[in-house]
Amino acid sequence: MHSSTLPAQNLGRRAHLRYGHGVIEFGLTGGIGSGKSTVAELLAARGAVLIDADAIVREVQAAGSPVLVLMAEALGAGIVLPDGTLDRAEVARIVFSDPAKLASLNAIVHPAVIDEMTRRRTVHNDTDATVLLDIPLLVESGYENLGAVIVVDIDPELAVSRLVQHRGFSADDVRARMKRQASREDRLARADFVIQNGGDLAALESRVDECWAWMCGQPRPEPGGPVVPIRSRGAN
Ligand code: ATP
Numbered sequence: 001m002h003s004s005t006l007p008a009q010n011l012g013r014r015a016h017l018r019y020g021h022g023v024i025e026f027g028l029t030g031g032i033g034s035g036k037s038t039v040a041e042l043l044a045a046r047g048a049v050l051i052d053a054d055a056i057v058r059e060v061q062a063a064g065s066p067v068l069v070l071m072a073e074a075l076g077a078g079i080v081l082p083d084g085t086l087d088r089a090e091v092a093r094i095v096f097s098d099p100a101k102l103a104s105l106n107a108i109v110h111p112a113v114i115d116e117m118t119r120r121r122t123v124h125n126d127t128d129a130t131v132l133l134d135i136p137l138l139v140e141s142g143y144e145n146l147g148a149v150i151v152v153d154i155d156p157e158l159a160v161s162r163l164v165q166h167r168g169f170s171a172d173d174v175r176a177r178m179k180r181q182a183s184r185e186d187r188l189a190r191a192d193f194v195i196q197n198g199g200d201l202a203a204l205e206s207r208v209d210e211c212w213a214w215m216c217g218q219p220r221p222e223p224g225g226p227v228v229p230i231r232s233r234g235a236n
Helices: 036-045 053-060 066-075 088-096 099-122 156-167 171-179 184-189 201-217
Strands: 024-030 049-052 130-134 148-153 193-196
Touching: 024 036, 036 049, 036 130, 036 148, 036 201, 049 053, 049 099, 053 099, 053 130, 066 088, 066 099, 088 099, 099 130, 148 184, 156 171, 193 201
Parallel strands: 024 130, 024 148, 049 130, 148 193
Antiparallel strands: none
């Protein structure tokens, strides 16, 4: 796909957000190495309250947690390292070739992550916070009932080269991970606002400024309503 065919501007769909409380919420996603974390930090610096799904996943899977116990029952005690922490590489190896085990894993982890996300969202209920839910696998996990979705978009080969250059990945590893993620097109199809990250960091900052202005311009739901539950395929 040529970049000229990609939507570079706010796509303008789903004009209103579906939350019934005063806080306004946005989902943020993007492929591996697209620049999600960089964008999340830039939006947080502009005032967004960041809720980081990956960090929550790590927390709910901490040593001794109920989630880790359930995971060990479903996937085998071999996923727990001698120090009691999770062996993420072993989990990845097990579920890579076993869709049933992947479904079991999702059915354990997603509800716990969503509960914790809801707890953190509820804290901001009745405030005028602008909450940013950073969910790398938003499209893949079938998250529903999120507010407007911001997608960080990048040519996959540029993502490969940035991860190889800055983060020490091997190109083959990045490409293998990309194959297991949603396609660029599927992700863009969920986007209400696209942040292209094919340029330098100055260009990204300026696009983030536009995004923040767009976020601030979205109509806020009436305060006082309930927190609308987020759902995902693994949790339902
Ligand atoms: P992951 O999927 O691994 O969590 P990510 O989508 O969160 O990655 P980042 O970690 O934000 O992506 O960015 C990937 C790498 O590219 C980082 O080293 C980051 O500093 C760098 N990077 C991000 N945007 C740019 C840019 N516009 N110019 C140059 N480097 C960039």
